[in-house]
Amino acid sequence: MTTNGEKxxxxxLVAAEASGDALGAGLARALRARLGDAVTFVGIGGAKMxxxxxxxxxxxxxxxxLGIFESLKAYPRAMARLKDTVALAAREKPDVAVLIDSWGFNIRLAHALRKLDPNLPLVKYVAPQVWAYREGRAHALAKAVDLLLSIxxxxxxxxxxAGLRNVFVGNSALAKRFDHADPARLRASIGASASEPILLVLPGSRPSEIERVMPAFEDAVRRLKGQRPALQVVVPTAYTVAEAVKARVAGxxxxxxxxxxxxxxxxxFLAGDVALACSGTVTTELALAGRPMVVGYKTGAITYAIIKRLMKPRWITLFNIAAGRAVAPEFIQQDCEGERLAREIAIRLDDPALRDKQVAEQYLALDKMGRGMPDPSEAAAEALLSFLRLPTKVPA
Incomplete structure (x- = not known):
């Protein structure tokens, strides 16, 4: 394993969902900027990787x-893909494996890779949220991998x-910039005038989220459109669920x-007046873009009952947790229904001062989370190369 031309x-890199795919792409880009042709990549990912x-x-x-029943139903398929991933590692013989987020899949993969090659360095990128629930996962991870890149x-x-070497590299969502974005371009592309309000609808990036969250979001949007015919509805979608989202929106x-x-x-993200968002990474990105939002989420009843008993914070949105209060209103499980969501969105559409106040409070919470830190992908690349004791050069 060298970077001097010998090998x-x-x-x-292994990412099992859209947010992990973005992290993997950022890390690959940062490593290539440092090592050039002296690095190659194999693994599992999506379009960005x-x-x-x-x-x-x-x-x-x-x-x-996501969810207990969904996981049980998908277990045979997931185990088949796990076997495929281990086979890929056996064939490609990587020098290091970076397992990105996706606790359930990647903790099993870590054990399988350790069995395949006890000398293969294993790195976990994104920790399980042990500060929120299931502290025991810290010790489980410490037994499974050699390094944690924490966000x-x-x-x-x-x-x-737990005795696990860990490096805080920062949250890539907090490094996202919108300098290049042009809200006027979005309005032109959808035929919206400068005065027409825009509602962003972001129903999640997992099929189960579309199935569970979208009906309530649809009901909320129907109510709002009935009251406000001029309201423009924009649905940015993750590629992992794009076909499902388009099929629903077509109806x-x-x-x-x-x-x-x-x-x-x-x-x-810059053009929207208010956003209706499924809880996840996108809420941080919306906050960075200066969009006030209402957050909704639903999962399986049994899954929710278990998580509610284990969860320590009162909120699920990261910047709400950082703020210690509901800066953005959250509607979870049975509270995630159209009438309540529509009411909170309507209040924000009608009150520019409230929108500005929420945006300012979201920014303060983001500052507590580390907004303004150097690019986390760069920090992750540095930490990985330091762990491997390889020389690196910072890109010009």
Whole structure:
């Protein structure tokens, strides 16, 4: 394993869902900027990692699973993909494996890779949220991998106590910039005038989220459109669920604009007046873009009952947790229903001062989370190369 021309460093990157795919692409880009042709990549990922040369042998949408019953139903398929991933590692013989987020899949993969090659360095990128629930996972991870690249500052005490080497690299969502985005371009693309309000609808990136969250979101949008015919509805969608989202939106009794293009998504994030968002990484991105939002979420009843008993924070949105209060209103499980969502959105559409106040409070919470830190992908690349004791050069 060298970077001096003898043998390129071969990095295996494994991401099982859209957010992990973005992290993997960022890390691959940062490593290539430092090592050039002295690094190659193999692994599992989606469209963004494919752009960086990581050709996945299967569609990661098969692994975007959430909830106990969904996991049980998908277990045979997930185990088949796990076997495929281990076979890929056996064939490609990487120098290091970086397992990105997706606790259920990647903790099993870590054990399988350790059995395959006890000397293969294993790195976990994104910790399980032990500060929120299931502290025991810190010790389980410490037994399974050699290094943790952490994206939350509250991770460190738990993994230090477990004896796992860990480096806080920052949250890539907090590094997202919208300098290049143009809200006028989005309005032009959908035929909206400068005065027409825009509602962003973001129903999640997993099939189970579309199935559970979208009905309530649809009801809320129907109510709002009934009251406000001029309201423009824009639905930025993750590629993992794009077909399902387009199929549902096609059945709406009014026009809505589904956005798949990444550049137009950023334009939309600046153009929207208010967002209705499924809890997840996208809430942080919306907050960075200065969009006030209402957050909704639903999962299986048994899954929710278990998580509610284990969860320590009162909220599920990261910037709400950082703020210690509901800066953005959250509607979870039975509270995630159309009438309540529509009411909170309508209040914000009608009150620019409230929108501005919420945006300012979201920014303060983001500052607590580490907004303004150097690019986490760069920090992750530095930490990985330091761990491997390889020389690195910072890109010009």
């Amino acid at each position: 390129p460093l071969k990095v295996m 494919a752009e960086q040369g990581v050709e996945s042998p299967f569609d990661i949408a098969q692994l975007s699973i 939350q500052p509250m991770d460190r005490p738990y993994f230090d106590a 709406w009794p009014f026009r809505a604009h589904v956005i798949e293009d990444e550049g137009l998504k950023d334009d939309a």
